[in-house]
Amino acid sequence: MAMFAVLSFAMAGFSVIVYQHYERIQKLNDYALYQYEVIRQSRVVLMDLVDMETSVRGYLISGDKSFVQPYQSARNMLNADITILRNHTFRDEGAAREVYAWLDRIRTFRKVLDDQVENKTVNPRTRVSMADLDRQRAEMDQLRRMMETSIVKRLIEVRKQIAVKHDERSNFIYTIVIGNVVIIGILLMGTLTIVNLEGRYEKSVLKHEQAEKRYREVIEGINDGLFEYNFVNETLYCSPGYKALLGYKDYEFESSFRNYQDHLHPEDRDGALSDIRRYVEGDTDSYNSVFRMRHRNGHYIWILARGVGVGDDFSAMKLLVGTHADITEQKEHEEELRQLNGELETFTYITSHDLRSPLVNLKGFSRELELSVKEVSDLVRLHADKIPPEDIKRLNFTLDTDIPEALGFIAKGVERMDSLTKGILDLSRIGRRVFRLSEVDAQAVFDKCKGALGYDITQKQIEVICQPLPVLVTDALALEQIFGNLLDNAVKYLRPDVPGRIEVSWRETSGSYVFTFADNGRGIDEADRTKIFEIFRRARNTEGVTGLGLGMAYVKATLRRLSGGIWFESAVDEGTRFHFRLPKRIETAETETDMSPDGTVDAATEGTRI
Amino acid sequence: MIGMFNEQFTMVMIEDDEGHARLIRKNLERAGIGNPVIHFDDGAKAIDYFFHRGMTKDQHDKTLVLLDLNLPNIDGYEILRRIKTDPATRAIPVIVLTTTDNPREIDRCYELGCNVYITKPVEYDSFSDAIRKLGLMLAVVKVPHSAKG
Numbered sequence: 001m002a003m004f005a006v007l008s009f010a011m012a013g014f015s016v017i018v019y020q021h022y023e024r025i026q027k028l029n030d031y032a033l034y035q036y037e038v039i040r041q042s043r044v045v046l047m048d049l050v051d052m053e054t055s056v057r058g059y060l061i062s063g064d065k066s067f068v069q070p071y072q073s074a075r076n077m078l079n080a081d082i083t084i085l086r087n088h089t090f091r092d093e094g095a096a097r098e099v100y101a102w103l104d105r106i107r108t109f110r111k112v113l114d115d116q117v118e119n120k121t122v123n124p125r126t127r128v129s130m131a132d133l134d135r136q137r138a139e140m141d142q143l144r145r146m147m148e149t150s151i152v153k154r155l156i157e158v159r160k161q162i163a164v165k166h167d168e169r170s171n172f173i174y175t176i177v178i179g180n181v182v183i184i185g186i187l188l189m190g191t192l193t194i195v196n197l198e199g200r201y202e203k204s205v206l207k208h209e210q211a212e213k214r215y216r217e218v219i220e221g222i223n224d225g226l227f228e229y230n231f232v233n234e235t236l237y238c239s240p241g242y243k244a245l246l247g248y249k250d251y252e253f254e255s256s257f258r259n260y261q262d263h264l265h266p267e268d269r270d271g272a273l274s275d276i277r278r279y280v281e282g283d284t285d286s287y288n289s290v291f292r293m294r295h296r297n298g299h300y301i302w303i304l305a306r307g308v309g310v311g312d313d314f315s316a317m318k319l320l321v322g323t324h325a326d327i328t329e330q331k332e333h334e335e336e337l338r339q340l341n342g343e344l345e346t347f348t349y350i351t352s353h354d355l356r357s358p359l360v361n362l363k364g365f366s367r368e369l370e371l372s373v374k375e376v377s378d379l380v381r382l383h384a385d386k387i388p389p390e391d392i393k394r395l396n397f398t399l400d401t402d403i404p405e406a407l408g409f410i411a412k413g414v415e416r417m418d419s420l421t422k423g424i425l426d427l428s429r430i431g432r433r434v435f436r437l438s439e440v441d442a443q444a445v446f447d448k449c450k451g452a453l454g455y456d457i458t459q460k461q462i463e464v465i466c467q468p469l470p471v472l473v474t475d476a477l478a479l480e481q482i483f484g485n486l487l488d489n490a491v492k493y494l495r496p497d498v499p500g501r502i503e504v505s506w507r508e509t510s511g512s513y514v515f516t517f518a519d520n521g522r523g524i525d526e527a528d529r530t531k532i533f534e535i536f537r538r539a540r541n542t543e544g545v546t547g548l549g550l551g552m553a554y555v556k557a558t559l560r561r562l563s564g565g566i567w568f569e570s571a572v573d574e575g576t577r578f579h580f581r582l583p584k585r586i587e588t589a590e591t592e593t594d595m596s597p598d599g600t601v602d603a604a605t606e607g608t609r610i
Numbered sequence: 611m612i613g614m615f616n617e618q619f620t621m622v623m624i625e626d627d628e629g630h631a632r633l634i635r636k637n638l639e640r641a642g643i644g645n646p647v648i649h650f651d652d653g654a655k656a657i658d659y660f661f662h663r664g665m666t667k668d669q670h671d672k673t674l675v676l677l678d679l680n681l682p683n684i685d686g687y688e689i690l691r692r693i694k695t696d697p698a699t700r701a702i703p704v705i706v707l708t709t710t711d712n713p714r715e716i717d718r719c720y721e722l723g724c725n726v727y728i729t730k731p732v733e734y735d736s737f738s739d740a741i742r743k744l745g746l747m748l749a750v751v752k753v754p755h756s757a758k759g
Contacts, residue, residue, distance in 0.1 A: 352710050352712060353680065354709075356730075357627060360627075360633070361629035364629065365633070368636065
């Protein structure tokens with residue numbers, strides 16, 4: 001394209017140059033012609049004057065009247081010729097002035113001639129003096145010289161012009177030659193470009209065809225249906241695959257928007273149509289819609305429709321082109337999953353309620369029992385004198401040692417069971433928890449967690465080194481729980497014989513923050529690697545430290561919900577480095593999930609519970 | 611205060627777990643709350659007591675309900691809803707006493723108008739403590755009514 005523009009400009013420029021040259025040469029031609037004309041006319045005038053003079057001379061000398069006739073005709077001619085000369089020169093100021101000067105002299109000269117002719121006619125006898133004739137001749141010569149000089153000047157001028165014209169002409173030729181060479185060059189380049197473009201075009205066509213073929217194969221291969229909905233004339237094209245999804249042969253399903261609407265599930269119709277509308281009106285960036293359509297056999301299948309709008313560069317969308325995919329199977333799985341989730345929720349409810357219910361009794365009545373035993377021992381002590389001593393001994397042993405021991409174990413068991421059921425419940429709630437994203441100062445959160453463990457840290461003289469932590473957008477409570485658990489574990493599982501050292505660092509990657517908690521503690525055996533994040537499971541070398549095996553499961557679940565991750569490297573008796581990743585986010589007023597609002601009441605009702 | 615409370619109120623305990631009922635009674639007694647306790651182990655019987663015996667508003671005013679949520683026949687939510695929608699029984703304070711601390715349930719109970727929600731603690735001492743606090747609070751809550759009656 002650029003080539004053609006350059007070519008057009010070159011052609012236009014060249015034309016202008018050629019035209020200017022032509023104009024200049026034409027002007028030179030006109031000028032030369034004018035000069036020649038002036039010279040010629042000047043000569044004609046001079047000839048008239050010469051004719052007049054010779055006729056008068058002849059008449060004066062011979063007295064022959066026949067000389068008067070040519071004198072008269074030359075005189076008449078002179079008038080006409082001078083008029084012509086003036087007409088020629090009136091535009092040329094210099095020439096006009098020159099002619100005007102001549103005219104004065106010509107008039108005088110003519111007067112002299114006229115007088116002499118008149119004298120001779122009145123007095124034929126009068127003799128002409130030689131002196132008069134000489135004067136006449138001198139006058140004539142002067143006039144002739146004057147005019148000849150002018151003519152010679154003009155001739156010189158014309159010669160000069162001719163020389164210039166010659167140069168111009170050769171310039172003109174050069175211009176034409178160069179111009180032609182340039183144009184031919186440009187044309188040649190243009191041709192080459194066109195040939196090149198053509199080659200590329202062919203290649204791209206080939207590529208395009210291959211791509212289209214591939215695309216067709218893919219579409220046919222995955223059994224998706226294609227549609228093209230034209231808003232301008234409200235037509236709908238449906239591919240055979242589209243119809244096949246619904247159980248129709250190509251000719252059985254009418255390709256129309258009305259027919260599409262008729263096949264939509266009544267409950268999904270409004271949603272599906274509004275999805276299209278919202279995309280067309282620009283409310284959504286992509287057309288992505290899920291709805292049910294009636295199969296030929298009467299049942300409904302789930303369709304995932306995706307598409308893009310096609311329009312002119314400068315106008316609104318004209319077409320919506322896209323695919324229909326049968327996602328019935330996914331939807332069934334989803335439904336199954338939902339049911340499973342529901343069952344899981346029921347399960348957690350049962351664990352929290354039904355399992356805790358007997359615990360209330362166990363714990364409550366063991367306490368009652370304890371009180372009863374106390375009462376019995378009091379009574380026994382009161383009536384000790386009425387009971388044989390060996391029985392007292394047995395009674396005391398039972399009442400003071402056996403029963404309290406049994407009750408102690410029962411209480412411990414109940415407590416543990418209570419913690420476990422609570423743990424399950426907490427873990428299950430992460431899934432429904434609503435996260436609030438806000439700017440969180442990680443340093444402040446860490447300091448808080450460190451503060452909570454302050455007693456242990458000072459007591460065990462643990463060195464905690466923390467690189468200054470960033471401010472990031474995340475859920476503050478979640479971050480506190482993650483930091484808290486990691487720090488708590490690091491403190492709990494230090495080796496008793498080595499001074500504890502915990503190091504916290506972080507780094508920033510393109511999409512996330514990675515925090516590292518490194519300790520020089522017991523380390524985790526390779527065999528326990530998977531256990532670490534499993535609920536109720538603990539590594540083998542955790543003896544002497546109480547724990548339920550919930551913390552890391554909780555951290556992992558929380559990070560999963562926040563689209564982060566956790567991993568570690570470790571060696572037994574050397575230490576462990578836990579790394580966790582939190583994605584970078586933008587602060588939003590909205591909450592992270594659209595789950596049920598359970599999580600939100602959690603905090604709100606906390607204070608009201610007794 | 612507790613003395614006042616003792617004299618004027620009948621406690622209606624709706625609790626299907628025999629053990630829990632027993633523990634609640636024992637702990638109330640230990641906390642010094644010696645009010646008469648009427649015990650129902652079934653939701654339907656409780657509904658029958660409140661709505662089908664032609665009790666007057668005055669009689670209802672001298673009642674306090676301890677309600678479990680998981681009950682046979684008619685569950686605790688329904689009882690709570692009935693009590694709190696009927697003008698005759700609306701003023702009765704209802705204490706929901708259940709094993710679950712499921713936030714969804716707590717929320718639902720408050721929505722239905724329960725006065726207090728208490729999770730039955732496994733920890734014995736905190737349970738007694740809760741009951742004691744409850745007794746105190748009930749006394750405070752019921753002062754305007756007791757003045758009238």
